[in-house]
Amino acid sequence: MKLAIINGSPRYKNSNSTLLMDQFLKGFSSKSEIAQSYLVGTENKKKALADFVESDTVLIIFPLYTDCKPGIVKEFFESLLGVENSVQKRVGFIVQSGFPESIHSEALERYLQKLTKRLGHIYLGTVIKGGVEGIKIMPPGMTKKLFGQFEKLGSYFAEFQNFDPKIMKQLRTPYKLSASRIFFFNLISKTGLTNFYWDMNLKKNNAFEQRFDKPFSV
Amino acid sequence: MKKITILNGDIHPEKKIFSEYIHQVEEKLMSEKLEVHVFNINSMNLFYCKGCWSCWWKTPGKCDIQDDGSQIFQSVINSDFIIFASPLIAGFTSSALKKITDRFVCLLHPYIQIKNGENHHQKRYEKYPDFGLILEQEADTDEEDIEIVKNIYGRLSLNFHNNMRFCHFTESNKPEEIAHEISHY
Ligand SMILES: Cc1cc2nc3c(=O)[nH]c(=O)nc-3n(C[C@H](O)[C@H](O)[C@H](O)COP(=O)(O)O)c2cc1C
Numbered sequence: 001m002k003l004a005i006i007n008g009s010p011r012y013k014n015s016n017s018t019l020l021m022d023q024f025l026k027g028f029s030s031k032s033e034i035a036q037s038y039l040v041g042t043e044n045k046k047k048a049l050a051d052f053v054e055s056d057t058v059l060i061i062f063p064l065y066t067d068c069k070p071g072i073v074k075e076f077f078e079s080l081l082g083v084e085n086s087v088q089k090r091v092g093f094i095v096q097s098g099f100p101e102s103i104h105s106e107a108l109e110r111y112l113q114k115l116t117k118r119l120g121h122i123y124l125g126t127v128i129k130g131g132v133e134g135i136k137i138m139p140p141g142m143t144k145k146l147f148g149q150f151e152k153l154g155s156y157f158a159e160f161q162n163f164d165p166k167i168m169k170q171l172r173t174p175y176k177l178s179a180s181r182i183f184f185f186n187l188i189s190k191t192g193l194t195n196f197y198w199d200m201n202l203k204k205n206n207a208f209e210q211r212f213d214k215p216f217s218v
Numbered sequence: 219m220k221k222i223t224i225l226n227g228d229i230h231p232e233k234k235i236f237s238e239y240i241h242q243v244e245e246k247l248m249s250e251k252l253e254v255h256v257f258n259i260n261s262m263n264l265f266y267c268k269g270c271w272s273c274w275w276k277t278p279g280k281c282d283i284q285d286d287g288s289q290i291f292q293s294v295i296n297s298d299f300i301i302f303a304s305p306l307i308a309g310f311t312s313s314a315l316k317k318i319t320d321r322f323v324c325l326l327h328p329y330i331q332i333k334n335g336e337n338h339h340q341k342r343y344e345k346y347p348d349f350g351l352i353l354e355q356e357a358d359t360d361e362e363d364i365e366i367v368k369n370i371y372g373r374l375s376l377n378f379h380n381n382m383r384f385c386h387f388t389e390s391n392k393p394e395e396i397a398h399e400i401s402h403y
Contacts, residue, residue, distance in 0.1 A: 004242035069371035075313035099337040107369040198328035215279040
């Protein structure tokens with residue numbers, strides 16, 4: 001297997017996509033060649049396209065942006081239309097998002113499947129994982145399970161050249177919020193705990209008092 | 219209905235056909251006595267979102283990138299209706315259009331609410347204009363592609379607390395029909 005991993009985060013290397021991919025690669029630990037590339041910057045885009053062309057298996061990981069792929073990822077997909085299809089490739093996707101429910105990524109998943117077919121390649125599926133924003137600042141205890149799952153995803157991929165269906169299923173739960181989770185949300189929303197992450201960062205930047213600003217109102 | 223913003227995501231304006239169609243929509247809307255603002259995204263100075271969250275926790279509501287973005291945000295949030303216009307490329311609207319759509323996040327508030335049993339971000343502004351899609355098909359566009367595009371823009375409307383009012387195609391609708399429809403909302 002000649003594997004290319006394309007990281008489509010607009011945050012480049014300093015991203016949640018990178019953190020998750022590192023775990024995947026830890027599990028992968030195979031001697032086969034891996035080409036890694038990014039989509040931020042002209043030279044990186046060129047390398048990503050070249051890596052795509054030269055590999056037989058491609059994984060594309062990126063964050064969900066407005067329940068869709070980010071602009072730079074769409075630009076990359078457009079560039080694939082101009083590629084001469086000499087070999088049929090095996091292409092898989094990993095989409096990770098801020099909100100925990102996989103329903104936000106479901107429409108995009110349909111798109112990715114259709115795109116792969118349109119390009120004439122073999123679709124390996126889309127790993128969907130929500131609740132990823134903030135993992136960089138979480139204590140190890142909180143990310144242990146997630147990182148372990150991505151490590152397993154990597155070791156399975158090295159062995160079977162495919163995504164582990166069991167892990168995929170675990171990662172995409174919950175599909176929607178359960179009734180008890182909604183109840184809990186409503187209960188604690190009064191305490192401000194649901195917005196803890198945003199408030200913490202607003203305060204750190206001395207912007208808390210301006211948080212309701214409407215700069216584009218006329 | 220008074221003010222309309224058209225976001226033209228054509229990335230091959232030299233081919234003329236699509237952008238000329240959009241220009242006709244603009245003229246027909248004006249002849250319906252509407253104020254129309256057209257942004258040809260591809261010819262503007264616009265950068266991709268960097269995912270920095272400045273717009274949510276450093277300068278609330280304002281994007282950190284110094285380019286033509288502000289003109290568009292200002293127009294969009296103060297319009298009564300938005301048109302997302304683009305030829306389909308690789309089964310979806312253009313990367314140019316998605317480039318500016320990503321950055322609409324600055325128009326939302328980071329705080330979370332539950333809507334339809336899902337997490338969503340709260341409004342920053344009182345009202346978010348409804349929108350319509352004007353698309354041009356590719357040689358291989360099929361029913362499934364159209365369903366997927368509608369599905370994804372339906373998700374966008376959930377995120378932005380507005381409604382998708384139509385999905386029209388340059389192949390099957392006349393510019394005056396679209397303008398007429400919008401003027402009657
Ligand atoms: C412009 C923008 C739009 C986003 N849209 C969504 C969204 O619609 N749904 C969601 O769950 N998360 C959304 N997110 C959150 C990202 O998907 C999440 O933070 C992800 O972990 C970022 O990954 P990265 O660090 O690899 O870029 C958005 C983030 C940004 C910056």
